Amino acid sequence: MRKQHHRFLLLLLALIIVWSQAASAIGAAGPEQQEPMTVVVCVLDGCPDHSLDYLPEITYLRRLCLDANSQHKTIEAVFPSSTAAGHAAIFTGTYPDKNGITGKEYLGDDGEPVRFNTPDTTEVPTLFHIARSAGYGTAMISAKANVCRRLSGATDFAIWPGSVPDWVIESVGEPPDESTQYDNYAGWHIELDQWVLRTVEAYLKYNDGPALVGINLGSPDTCGHRFGPVPAAETTDALCAISEGLEELVATLEATRPGRWSLIITADHGMTRVDTGIAARDIVGDITDKDVPMTLDGGALYVWADDEDRGKIADALRQTEGVAEVIDINDKARRAELHIEHPRTPPLIAISERGYMFIEALLFMDYTLGSHGTLLDTDIEIPLIVVGPKADAVNLENVNSITDIRSIVEMLFDI
Ligand SMILES: [Zn+2]
Secondary structure, eight states, X not given: OHHHHHHHHHHHHHHHHHHHHHHHHHHHHGGGXXXXXXXXXXXXXXXXXXXXHHSOTTSHHHHHHHOTTSEEEEEEOOSSOSHHHHHHHHHHSSOHHHHOOOSSEEEOTTSSEEEOOSGGGOOSOOHHHHHHHTTOEEEEEESSHHHHHHTGGGOSEEEBTTBOOHHHHHHTOOXXXXXXXXXXXXXXXXXXXXXXXXXXXXXXXXXXXXEEEEEEEOHHHHHHHHHOSTTSHHHHHHHHHHHHHHHHHHHHHHHXXXXXXXXXXXXXXXXXXXXXXXXXXXXXXXXXXXXXXXXXXXXXXXXXXXXXXXXXHHHHHHTSTTEEEEEETTOHHHHHHTTOOSTTSOSEEEEEOTTEEEOSOGGGGGGOOEEOOSSSHHHHEEEEEEESTTGGGOOOTTOOBGGGHHHHHHXXXXX
């Protein structure tokens, strides 16, 4: 009887110890059991950082730059300062020499330049792969088709005007009709971006779980090329319309996941005003009768010249008015400094001076007032704005390049 009583006391003691340990473990785990964050990365295509300074003070983007609850910093795009390389750098956290997205085009197996338009051309995992393996929803919603196609390797939804799920048509409607885009060029592209932002809101309502959402807004770029960068009126209108759409998006984020969201606003590259074209194909055509593969990407010219012609073409380009720099395949140090040493990078690259761009035919300059691709500050310096309830917890001290945005997203996922 006495022995049994003893046993009962020991059992009770053991139960108390187990219970108190379990209770303290639950207490310690409490803060970590919060619902994970939704992170939205919004790329303003072709938006230099200084464009935001010209916007009216009441616009949301301008207010965000001054808001104590958000953070704004000027960061650098990669070279070439163009769309494919910029998005790859943002969404992989690596430079072109690591991720393989070396510019607008690379040389295909048939010897012709081909666009980067499939996910397998990106040689490292994207943020969407990371988010998906952590159990997050993933969506890329884009005004530009190729941007979306390249980033669609690990997305639940890759939505662009040519590929729209039924639930988007039902809740947001069709994107603007492509056949009407030249009737009112700026207005059409502004409308397309508003459709993109409404589609993002529809996704956030459709899927209330934590997610990584990528956005590409094309109107600062398309208007910037046609009418010139801000303060050109049409491009300013585009950024003002985007400002309004982003303010609505933030309201939807807070309504659908209160306190558990973050919005990162950045750009893939800037935009520089231009007035003079360099007819690069004519320059190469004067040297050789061969069909030399070339990519004219605004301020950056890619030439796949063979060993016989390379030196002569390089010399001719160096003597051309408006050419700032020619980088040969043997300039290993310069290629390493620009993070472009990769088998897809052509043997010859030329970069234009301010005010100049490489163009297929000089008559196209009648419709072109903006360009990008160079190392000029207006092409390279872009904004980074971190918005949301956890924005002040993000340390931007070591964030200087768009390749550092990946670390911010990973930081936010862990908060
Ligand atoms: Zn772009």
